[in-house]
Amino acid sequence: MQGFIEIAKTDFMATFEDSWIFPVLIFCIFWILWKEQDRTKKWLAGILPLILLVLYWCPITGILLMKILGENVYWRILWLVPVSVTIPVAFCLLLKSMKGGARFAVFLILSAVIVLGGKKVLSTEWFEPSTNVWKVPQNVVAVCDLLPGNVHVLASNRLTPYLRLYDPTLTLEYARNALIFNGMDEVYGPTANLYKAIQEPEIDVDIVGPLAREQGCTFLIFSIGRTYAGDWEDYGYREYASTDEFRIFVDEDYEEGQDTRKWED
Amino acid sequence: MRLEILLTFLLFYVGAFFSGIMLCKILHLKKGEPVCAIISGVVVWWAVMELLLVPMTMFLQSFRCFTIIYSAIILGMVLTGICFYREYFVSDIKNLKSSIRAYITPGHITALILMLWQLYFIHHHMYLEWDDTYYVNIANEAVVSDKIYWVYPETGTMADFDKRYVLSLWPIFYAWLSKLIGVSPTIMAHTIFPWLMIPLAYMVYFMISKEWFSDDRQMQGMFLTFAVLLHMFMSGTHTSGITFLSITPWVGKGVLAAILIPELFYVFLRCANRDETGNWVLLGISCLGSCLLSSMGIMLIPILTGLMSLLTAFQKRDFRYLYKGIAACVPCVLLGIYYIYLTH
Numbered sequence: 001m002q003g004f005i006e007i008a009k010t011d012f013m014a015t016f017e018d019s020w021i022f023p024v025l026i027f028c029i030f031w032i033l034w035k036e037q038d039r040t041k042k043w044l045a046g047i048l049p050l051i052l053l054v055l056y057w058c059p060i061t062g063i064l065l066m067k068i069l070g071e072n073v074y075w076r077i078l079w080l081v082p083v084s085v086t087i088p089v090a091f092c093l094l095l096k097s098m099k100g101g102a103r104f105a106v107f108l109i110l111s112a113v114i115v116l117g118g119k120k121v122l123s124t125e126w127f128e129p130s131t132n133v134w135k136v137p138q139n140v141v142a143v144c145d146l147l148p149g150n151v152h153v154l155a156s157n158r159l160t161p162y163l164r165l166y167d168p169t170l171t172l173e174y175a176r177n178a179l180i181f182n183g184m185d186e187v188y189g190p191t192a193n194l195y196k197a198i199q200e201p202e203i204d205v206d207i208v209g210p211l212a213r214e215q216g217c218t219f220l221i222f223s224i225g226r227t228y229a230g231d232w233e234d235y236g237y238r239e240y241a242s243t244d245e246f247r248i249f250v251d252e253d254y255e256e257g258q259d260t261r262k263w264e265d
Numbered sequence: 266m267r268l269e270i271l272l273t274f275l276l277f278y279v280g281a282f283f284s285g286i287m288l289c290k291i292l293h294l295k296k297g298e299p300v301c302a303i304i305s306g307v308v309v310w311w312a313v314m315e316l317l318l319v320p321m322t323m324f325l326q327s328f329r330c331f332t333i334i335y336s337a338i339i340l341g342m343v344l345t346g347i348c349f350y351r352e353y354f355v356s357d358i359k360n361l362k363s364s365i366r367a368y369i370t371p372g373h374i375t376a377l378i379l380m381l382w383q384l385y386f387i388h389h390h391m392y393l394e395w396d397d398t399y400y401v402n403i404a405n406e407a408v409v410s411d412k413i414y415w416v417y418p419e420t421g422t423m424a425d426f427d428k429r430y431v432l433s434l435w436p437i438f439y440a441w442l443s444k445l446i447g448v449s450p451t452i453m454a455h456t457i458f459p460w461l462m463i464p465l466a467y468m469v470y471f472m473i474s475k476e477w478f479s480d481d482r483q484m485q486g487m488f489l490t491f492a493v494l495l496h497m498f499m500s501g502t503h504t505s506g507i508t509f510l511s512i513t514p515w516v517g518k519g520v521l522a523a524i525l526i527p528e529l530f531y532v533f534l535r536c537a538n539r540d541e542t543g544n545w546v547l548l549g550i551s552c553l554g555s556c557l558l559s560s561m562g563i564m565l566i567p568i569l570t571g572l573m574s575l576l577t578a579f580q581k582r583d584f585r586y587l588y589k590g591i592a593a594c595v596p597c598v599l600l601g602i603y604y605i606y607l608t609h
Contacts, residue, residue, distance in 0.1 A: 019500035040537045041477065043580045044530070048573060069564055076561055079506040079522040080569045082530055083499075085473060088491035092477075092484050104371065107487050111375075111494055118498025121511045122383065126503055127390035133266050135391035135455035152422075161398040164421055165451045168405035175419035176398050262422045 004063050008056065011075030020117035025049070025083055028090030035093045045089045049081045087114070136162045142243040144170075147219060150259040154194065154217040156246065171261040173217050190215050202227045209235025213251070218260040220249040266456060273446050273457050280339060281306030283346030288550075290350045292543030298475075299361050300468045304528060305547060306342075307465060311438070311554030312596075313338055318434055318557070319600075322414055328407040331437070332444050372486020379493045380467055383511060387459045392503075394513050397454070401515070403430075404440035404450035413437060428607040432600050433560045435517030454515035462514035462524060467493060469528045476534050496523070517558040521565075525555045529566065533573045536589070537581075545589045553596035563601045567594040 016022040032046035055061045056077050066074045091110045095103050131138045140162040147153070149169035160175045178195045181187050187196055194211040197204060205228050212220055213235055220237060224247050232238065232249055240250035254260065282299060285306030294301070314335060321331050402418035410416055414434055417427075436450070443453035470492040474485035499508045506526075509519030529551050536544045552570060555562035574590020 013501075015501040015505045017501045019498075021495075021500040039580055040577060041534075043576045044534060044537065044573065048576060051572065051576070065568075069561075073561065075504075076518075076522075076565060077568070079526060080565060080572075081506075082527070084470070084492050084495045084507050084527065085530060087495060088470075088474075088488045089477060091491050092488050095487060096478075096481070096484060103483075107372070107490075111490060114491060114494040115498050118495065119500050121497050121499055121508055122386045122390075126392050126512055127386070128393075130389060130391035133456050134449065134451045136451070137393065161395055162393075164402050164405060164419075165397060168402060168409045168421065171421040173420070173422075176395065177417075177419055 001059055001063075004059055004066065007066070007071060007074060008062055012056070012078070015075055015078045019119040021083065021087075021119075024087060024113065024117055025081075028087045031090040031093060032086065036089070041089075045082065045086050049083075049086050052077065052081045134166050136165050139243065139245045140166055143221060143246050143248065146241045146243065146248060148256065150261050151218045151254070152216050152260045152262045153219045153221065154198075154212055154215075155219075155221040156223050158223065159221060159246070169261070171263075173212075173215055173262075198222075202229050204228075205230030205232055205235065209237065212237070216260065216262055218251045218254050218258075221246050222249075223247075266452075269446055269448050269452075270457050270460050273442060273453070274460055276445065277307075277442070277461050278303060280343050281310060283344075284309055284339065284342040285346070286350050286353055287342050287346040288547070289543075290353050292546050293541070294543045294547065298472075299358070300471055304465070304468055304472060304531075305550075306346075308525075308528065308547070308551045308554040309342070310339060311557045312550045313342075314438060314441075315432075315553055315557040315596075318413070318437055319432055322431055322434060325415060326413065327411045328413050328437070328440065328444075329411050331413060332441055335441060336445065367482050368486070370483045370486035372483060372488070372490045374486070376467065376486065376489040376493045379490065379497065380463065383493070383497060384459060384463055387463070387511060387514075388456070391455065392512050394516065396513075396516065397451075400436050400517070401451055401454050403434065404436035404443065404454065407437055407440040408444055408450055428604075430560060431607065432563065432604055433517060433557060435520070435558050438557070439515060458515040462520060463510060466496070466510050466514075466524045466527070469524060469531055473527065473531045473534065476531065476538065518561060521555060521558040521562050525551065525558060525562065526565075526569065529555070529569060530573075533570065533577075533590075537573075537577045537586070540586070545593055548590075549593040549596060552593050556597055556600050560604065563597050563604060567597045567601070570594050570597075 029046050029050055032042060036042040036046065055065065065077060069076065095106055098106055132141050140159055143159060144163060144166045147167065147170065149167060152171045152173065153163065154173040155163055160172055163170055163172065174191055174195050181192050181195050187193060190211050194208065194215060197207045197211065203222065203226055209230065209232060219240065224242065224245055236252045237249040238252055240248045242248060281303045283306070285302030285304065288305045288309050289302055317335055318331065398419050403414060406416045406418050406421065407413055414431060439453045439458060440450050443450040467489065470489055474488040478484040478488060496507050496510050499505055503512045506522045509516065510523035513519045532544065532548045532551050536548055548570065552566050555566045570590050570593055574587045578584045578587035
């Protein structure tokens with residue numbers, strides 16, 4: 001029960017934080033219940049959101065829904081609350097009784113209520129200027145433009161989420177799925193060991209080199225500031241190219257145009 | 266890129282319009298509502314895709330094969346809309362021409378300007394979504410390797426079948442569009458899709474405003490302005506329902522939260538106001554379409570539809586509304602049972 005309340009509270013706060021949208025919503029629900037003449041509309045725009053909020057907070061229905069949907073995504077119930085219908089309907093019901101200039105003036109005031117009460121979505125908190133039509137970081141484009149297609153790559157964590165968005169012919173030794181190893185003191189298997197070894201402050205080439213070869217990594221990409229203990233050439237890798245932010249190594253046995261992608265069944 | 270955006274825009278909206286005309290004719294829905302035709306057309310595209318894609322994925326069919334069959338079905342719907350229902354869509358166009366002046370109100374103009382600003386901002390900015398490494402790469406993998414969902418999209422290496430998403434392969438929709446237009450699915454999702462999804466979302470609110478304030482155009486415009494503003498000034502994190510529309514309009518969950526849930530509300534409002542079989546069938550089609558967008562749709566949509574039906578049944582003291590609402594949820598329920606079978 002305590003766990004349910006904690007989850008419901010945290011998710012609720014995350015959904016409605018940094019704004020006055022929720023108090024506005026509650027005011028609008030009661031305004032609709034008072035002012036809307038059409039009973040069907042009153043029930044759909046007024047009572048429906050109220051019931052959804054009750055279902056969300058009620059421990060009995062909440063725990064049941066949490067079991068159906070999953071604890072991690074329980075907050076998605078709040079998507080069903082028709083915020084973007086209830087608030088405009090309530091505001092329009094307020095405006096309906098006015099005419100001419102007064103209606104327009106109140107329309108501007110109510111628009112200002114949303115603007116000032118809400119959190120600006122189109123802001124630099126979430127967005128950054130795009131520099132390419134793929135809308136991926138420019139450092140990803142710079143690296144991918146140097147790589148040939150159809151090769152197996154081991155890349156820095158900064159690149160892995162985006163490399164295949166730009167060039168899906170690449171295969172990666174690990175991607176976001178490897179983050180699970182961060183919380184483990186001891187890991188098993190070459191991919192996991194390779195990932196852990198690369199997270200060390202200084203890359204031990206005597207560990208990473210043989211593992212990378214064993215896993216068939218043709219290209220290795222590390223941040224330019226990384227330091228290495230050992231010589232890559234001892235394990236058959238040489239420097240291939242570099243960008244402002246990354247250094248790329250290649251397997252010396254790689255021949256231009258070769259397909260080294262990795263498939264596992 | 267402007268040409269690709271324009272081509273995709275025309276393909277999507279003109280295609281959806283004629284498909285919607287076909288659907289409206291079959292369901293005997295009201296003539297003279299082009300925006301309603303577009304919305305109906307889009308949901309029927311999604312519903313048909315769900316019906317086709319789930320078995321094709323299960324039987325490990327190629328993406329090329331899917332593209333040919335799905336394109337043929339869509340083409341068939343569009344041609345049916347054009348050829349056999351000419352009279353129907355001519356009335357739509359006439360109605361649009363005659364009524365467009367009535368929609369030049371301060372509210373409509375403000376909403377349009379705000380929407381154009383939103384599109385301009387999103388076009389020139391990017392939001393780096395980590396989940397893209399999974400979802401957008403499902404689309405990339407389909408186009409590049411011709412395989413639907415049996416390559417692990419994050420690395421491209423592991424031949425696997427993650428049952429969590431197999432019933433909701435929304436990225437294949439933009440993979441299909443990108444195949445037709447000839448651009449990378451990443452570009453389709455990040456750069457072109459906002460131009461499709463944002464106007465579509467506001468078309469839904471436009472229709473809600475028409476249904477709610479049918480006798481007051483000025484009020485309809487003001488409703489639309491408030492709705493657009495709420496999408497631009499919401500609350501909380503980037504996953505707070507309608508905020509998705511600006512942040513990640515290409516993500517299935519986002520389309521579900523920002524377009525399909527309001528669309529379902531609109532269609533249900535029609536059902537409640539006019540208890541016609543066609544409206545209920547459209548509700549069922551919308552429920553099926555929601556399953557394509559996200560596995561969340563399979564679970565959330567019956568909750569919403571069931572609740573709206575129950576409330577309306579109580580309010581009207583007529584339990585046929587509840588039965589019809591439950592019937593509309595049947596596609597979600599069946600897919601939900603199949604989902605449980607797959608994952609247990």
